[in-house]
Amino acid sequence: MKSMKTRILIYGAVAALILISVGSYSIAAENEQVIQITAKRFEYSPKEITLKKGVPVVLEFTSLDRLHGFNCPGLGIRMDIRPGKVNSLRFVPDKVGTFPFHCDNFCGSGHEGMRGTITVTE
Amino acid sequence: MKVDRRDFLKLAGIGTVVFSSGLGQLSNLANAASGKDDFFFVQLSDTHWGFANPAVNADSAGTLKKAVEAVNNLKIQPDFIMFTGDLTHVTDDDKDRRTRMSQFKDIVSALKVKNIRFMPGEHDAGLDEGAAFKEFFGKTHYTFDHKGVHFIVLDNVSDPTSTIGKDQLEWLSADLKKQKKDSRIVVFTHRPLFDLYPDWDWYTRDGAKAIEMLMPYSNVTVFYGHIHQEHHKNTGHIAHHAAKGLMFPLPAPGSVPVKNPIPWDANQPYKGLGFRSAGAKVKETRYAISEFSVRGEKA
Numbered sequence: 164m165k166s167m168k169t170r171i172l173i174y175g176a177v178a179a180l181i182l183i184s185v186g187s188y189s190i191a192a193e194n195e196q197v198i199q200i201t202a203k204r205f206e207y208s209p210k211e212i213t214l215k216k217g218v219p220v221v222l223e224f225t226s227l228d229r230l231h232g233f234n235c236p237g238l239g240i241r242m243d244i245r246p247g248k249v250n251s252l253r254f255v256p257d258k259v260g261t262f263p264f265h266c267d268n269f270c271g272s273g274h275e276g277m278r279g280t281i282t283v284t285e
Numbered sequence: 286m287k288v289d290r291r292d293f294l295k296l297a298g299i300g301t302v303v304f305s306s307g308l309g310q311l312s313n314l315a316n317a318a319s320g321k322d323d324f325f326f327v328q329l330s331d332t333h334w335g336f337a338n339p340a341v342n343a344d345s346a347g348t349l350k351k352a353v354e355a356v357n358n359l360k361i362q363p364d365f366i367m368f369t370g371d372l373t374h375v376t377d378d379d380k381d382r383r384t385r386m387s388q389f390k391d392i393v394s395a396l397k398v399k400n401i402r403f404m405p406g407e408h409d410a411g412l413d414e415g416a417a418f419k420e421f422f423g424k425t426h427y428t429f430d431h432k433g434v435h436f437i438v439l440d441n442v443s444d445p446t447s448t449i450g451k452d453q454l455e456w457l458s459a460d461l462k463k464q465k466k467d468s469r470i471v472v473f474t475h476r477p478l479f480d481l482y483p484d485w486d487w488y489t490r491d492g493a494k495a496i497e498m499l500m501p502y503s504n505v506t507v508f509y510g511h512i513h514q515e516h517h518k519n520t521g522h523i524a525h526h527a528a529k530g531l532m533f534p535l536p537a538p539g540s541v542p543v544k545n546p547i548p549w550d551a552n553q554p555y556k557g558l559g560f561r562s563a564g565a566k567v568k569e570t571r572y573a574i575s576e577f578s579v580r581g582e583k584a
Contacts, residue, residue, distance in 0.1 A: 204377070230445055230446070232446070234484070236483075236484045243446060263542075267447070267486060268445045268446050268447070269375075269407040269411035269412070269442075269445045269447075269486070270411075270412075270445065271375060271377045271412055272375050272376060272377050274375075275544070275545075
């Protein structure tokens with residue numbers, strides 16, 4: 164009987180944790196800013212992105228032709244942009260400034276010029 | 286200035302001199318040439334055949350030919366010549382890529398030394414996973430042995446994500462297992478295996494795995510290209526030596542916000558371009574590196 168009570172308490176605690184987690188996710192998801200970015204030889208669109216410090220953001224990348232990359236060293240974020248899918252990068256900007264990004268998967272003759280900037284404001 | 290035998294022996298580090306280089310003070314190499322297995326090879330890199338921008342290289346059609354002539358003018362010819370990638374400049378057109386490779390192959394066929402080894406750079410192989418390169422030059426990764434030294438050519442460019450890849454790493458592991466822990470091993474790559482400056486693509490994403498595999502071997506040296514300048518760095522006991530390019534120099538790692546070719550200086554044509562020799566003193570596992578200008582002068 165004691166064992167049954169313990170089990171009920173554990174299940175209850177787990178259920179409560181799940182609810183709290185789902186609740187937190189919902190709150191975060193509601194606040195998230197979603198920005199859709201297309202990548203193709205040899206440009207991003209948009210290539211200038213403005214974000215707010217501390218506001219969660221999802222960058223949704225779609226490649227229109229081949230494998231590209233996204234690397235923003237100043238914010239410490241990168242990902243491969245593979246064609247045929249939405250490539251989502253979720254992060255929270257933690258500093259103010261203008262941060263260049265570039266394609267870091269070699270994509271052809273204009274690869275070196277495939278660049279953009281993220282500006283994070285207060 | 287042509288280099289005579291005595292000077293060249295000095296430059297190649299197999300003469301009776303003591304000299305220092307970017308590697309630090311090298312030991313006295315007196316009588317090195319008497320070692321029956323000692324030899325030297327020449328490394329040429331980043332020839333970027335097909336590149337055309339007079340503001341960056343006013344002699345883009347002639348630079349490689351001059352380098353070929355300079356190597357041919359060496360009084361003592363190397364045992365072999367290694368091209369460490371970016372033989373051609375990138376083009377998005379598959380047909381043009383093959384045309385450039387054909388032209389490049391024709392130009393370097395004028396080299397007196399016929400033992401020539403090739404490997405791709407991302408400009409050659411990054412868009413078609415090395416398909417055109419293989420048609421003209423064969424495998425993108427392979428090994429060969431020469432006078433007691435085991436040479437490993439690693440391909441870190443055919444995958445556009447700057448990786449060597451699982452399959453090739455397994456191949457490397459299997460090859461290394463055949464070597465003794467004190468075997469003389471030289472690795473050729475295009476990109477640096479270590480994180481020289483990742484923001485400029487001057488790294489290999491899984492290069493640390495290759496270095497980890499090489500670490501148990503006591504005599505490993507890496508020669509690479511890609512960064513268009515001389516650079517020397519050690520990861521533990523493994524020395525990594527980057528070569529100059531033969532089309533345009535690039536700025537020092539992280540020295541400017543954006544990586545762009547250094548413009549042509551009409552007062553100092555070919556500045557920052559060149560090739561190198563590496564004298565292998567096999568018994569002592571030392572490589573005496575000398576840098577040469579496009580015209581064959583000691584840089």
